[in-house]
Amino acid sequence: MELRDLSDHVEYRAGRGIEEVARELGRDPSEFVKLSSNENPHGPSPKAAVAIREAATEVHRYPKAVHADLTAALAGKWGVTDEQVWLANGGDGALDYLARATLDPDDEVLVPSPGFTYYGMSARFHHGGVSEYAIEEGPEGFEMTPEAVLDAYDGERVVYLTSPHNPTGARFTLDEVEAVADETDEDTLVVVDEAYGEFADAPSAVSLLDERDGTDEQSSSSNHASRDDVAVLRTFSKAYGLAGTRLGYAVVPESWADAYARVQTPFAASVVACKAGLAALDDDEHVEKTTESVEWGREHLHEELDARTYESHGNFVLADVGDAASVTEATKREGVLVRDCTSFGLPEHVRVTVGTREETEHAVEVLNEVLAE
Numbered sequence: 001m002e003l004r005d006l007s008d009h010v011e012y013r014a015g016r017g018i019e020e021v022a023r024e025l026g027r028d029p030s031e032f033v034k035l036s037s038n039e040n041p042h043g044p045s046p047k048a049a050v051a052i053r054e055a056a057t058e059v060h061r062y063p064k065a066v067h068a069d070l071t072a073a074l075a076g077k078w079g080v081t082d083e084q085v086w087l088a089n090g091g092d093g094a095l096d097y098l099a100r101a102t103l104d105p106d107d108e109v110l111v112p113s114p115g116f117t118y119y120g121m122s123a124r125f126h127h128g129g130v131s132e133y134a135i136e137e138g139p140e141g142f143e144m145t146p147e148a149v150l151d152a153y154d155g156e157r158v159v160y161l162t163s164p165h166n167p168t169g170a171r172f173t174l175d176e177v178e179a180v181a182d183e184t185d186e187d188t189l190v191v192v193d194e195a196y197g198e199f200a201d202a203p204s205a206v207s208l209l210d211e212r213d214g215t216d217e218q219s220s221s222s223n224h225a226s227r228d229d230v231a232v233l234r235t236f237s238k239a240y241g242l243a244g245t246r247l248g249y250a251v252v253p254e255s256w257a258d259a260y261a262r263v264q265t266p267f268a269a270s271v272v273a274c275k276a277g278l279a280a281l282d283d284d285e286h287v288e289k290t291t292e293s294v295e296w297g298r299e300h301l302h303e304e305l306d307a308r309t310y311e312s313h314g315n316f317v318l319a320d321v322g323d324a325a326s327v328t329e330a331t332k333r334e335g336v337l338v339r340d341c342t343s344f345g346l347p348e349h350v351r352v353t354v355g356t357r358e359e360t361e362h363a364v365e366v367l368n369e370v371l372a373e
């Protein structure tokens, strides 16, 4: 038998792990600092780590009650109904659910370039086509504007806005998100990917959705109209430090929320992930520690790195180093892994995840030495 035609499908290439790189170079993993995958350098929420250990004795059961508990906790956090929270195996899984719920064969989606590869991958899995809008570099940095999106828009079924954007660090304001949603067709869904939302000093686009009255700190204060054409993606992978558990979710409009039961893979998030997520939600201290260190680290990178950097609202900073491939090779030999953005279509740029204070300082020193060569 033959597989379906996968020639249009692109491979997802995750940043390489420390062990892999250490093995390749015949060195000890402890000699490396990994600042290439936008992970949390402070580890998981300690409360989540305890919950994960405790969950070990429960993994023979399917995650039914705990799935419902986490959904309810998230619904409470955002001031939406439980049906509006679509738990998934990472934010990536939530993107798949949104594609399943919206795309008919040959529908098109509009994705940012540069941008997160999985939007296009997910659309292609669901027999959709992919068009791009450009985020161009200008004198002020990367220009991520509603105009850039709308100029490229041609009736696509789904438009992806990444805010804060990976890898540039730029973000859309809520007015800009609304401008895109207003100007696109009624049948176009605007997916606002807030994987890095906790690092931005800005309200979530959840405030644009149909919402229940007043439970929530972040969404009820909004004056924006309720919409049925915006969905928001969030993840536990970044600020909560749970990338390895694969836990994320979409918050969707109330009017089409019952679709979840029709599109979800049964038991979309594991017992371990759900327990960890519940505990992490209750661990403000860890999120605060993480976001404070990101603020410090972004500032440090902007001020001390001998390269053009860009304002970032994420837990990383993009830098123009001239030749990203050779710079990442050179820093790798010095034990610092940063992301070569060639695969994003930015061969002159590297993306540096903010590490612990020590890691970030060390990365800046090593990068500056390499850049001075």
Ligand SMILES: Cc1ncc(COP(=O)(O)O)c(C=O)c1O
Pocket (backbone or CB within 6 Å): 038, 089, 090, 091, 092, 093, 116, 162, 165, 166, 193, 195, 234, 235, 236, 237, 243, 246, 247, 248
């Ligand atoms: C922009 C963006 N969206 C979504 C994700 C997906 O995150 P996860 O599947 O780990 O929740 C990532 C991961 O790096 C990302 O950078």
